[in-house]
Amino acid sequence: MIEPKDILIIKAHSLGVGDVLRASASWRVLRDRWPQARLHLLFLSKHPGYVTESLIREHPLLASTHFMTVREGDPSQPKARRVPWLTIVRQVRALCRELKPDLIIDTESAGLRTAVLTWLGAQACGATTVGVGQFPLRRLFYDLSSPSTRDYMMRWGLTSPMDYTHRDFVPLAALGLSRQETPIELAVTPAGAQFRTALQHELASWLQATGAPPDRPLVGLNIGCGTPDAAVRRPDLDSLVQALGLLSQRWPHTLLLCGAPFERENNQRFMQKYAERFGDSRHMIDKSGAGSLSELTGLIASCDAFVTSDSGPYHMAVGLRVPTLVWFNYEELAATHQHAWCNGLIRPTPEAFTQALLTLVQTRQPPLH
Secondary structure (H helix, E strand, O other), X not given: OOOOOEEEEEEOOOOOHHHHHOOHHHHHHHHHHOOOOEEEEEEEEOOOOOOHHHHHHOOOOOOEEEEEEOEOOOOOOOOOOEOOHHHHHHHHHHHHHXXXXXXXXXXXXXXXXXXXHHHHHHHHHOOEEEEEOOOHHHHOOOOEEEOOXXXXXXXXXXXXXXXXXXXXXXXXXXXXOOOOOOOOOOOOXXXXXXXXXXXXXXXXHHHHHHOXXXXXXXXXXXXXXXXXXXXXXXXXXXXXXXXXXXHHHHOOOEEEEOOOHHHHHHHHHHHHHHHHHHOOOOOXXXXXXXXXXXXXXXXXXXXXXXXXXXXXXXXXXXXXXXXXXXXXXXXXXXXXXXXXXXXXXXXXXXXXXXXXXXXXXXXXXXXXX
């Protein structure tokens, strides 16, 4: 195959922060294989207006990002009217004529919608197509097809449920590319850098006012999971209080809480419970709702360690290579990251939590960018 100059990657699964960031490992492998190629992401979104869009538009591995919606309305309207199929086809073909990709990769393994759009897009620009041969009919839409997801898992000895990062590597098998433990990645955005600078000034003033040592470590805390459907992933606050209380005794630190505006109530409840158990919470600052996802990159990157539930900021911290301890309420193999700077514990005891975090802070990685 001729070395591609432009590669169009099609995704259509979920616009959750973690779901999209998990694909960045495959973007890195593509860039390492073809360093001069420009990567373009086309995401078929259920609705317009997902907050993830702005963060992904700034990802350093992507030359451009394009979001096309299959329904009207917004994410709060799951039954909004569908966008006509022919409208989507025209949009995809127009984008392919504009970008002129040499290679189009369909990362979805199920259904025929993205397979058909990949084939129609290629007809508009003469690109080579790659996709997952999940069943014989699907292979007809691609010039190069990979084995099914099941065959991919068997080849690499993966267990079910499969680590979600591998999902985008299934089609890359058709190109002879493999993950080889490549981690996901993210960089501090320009807005994140500005937020980090402002935060550093705020913390300096706060430490001076409270009389705390200026070199005290900074631990980020994302309790997260503020929506009703995600509450099952939220740590038990009493257990979290016990764990962070022991950590504070053994490793005095400033605790920086973050989260969406609607998660502020959970943060305040945590701080109240902590003060009731340990006397005060004066070493804590609640920054929930203080910035966008883009600005959150600066907050996370400022931390010496990051404690989080299984949520979007968890994957952001791993991508930024900040020592990350994720608190699971149950085993979640698909959400794990196997790297030195992250660790996942299921309902840990205070002792296990503290030991794991103190081990992690020795693994701080240099930033990628």
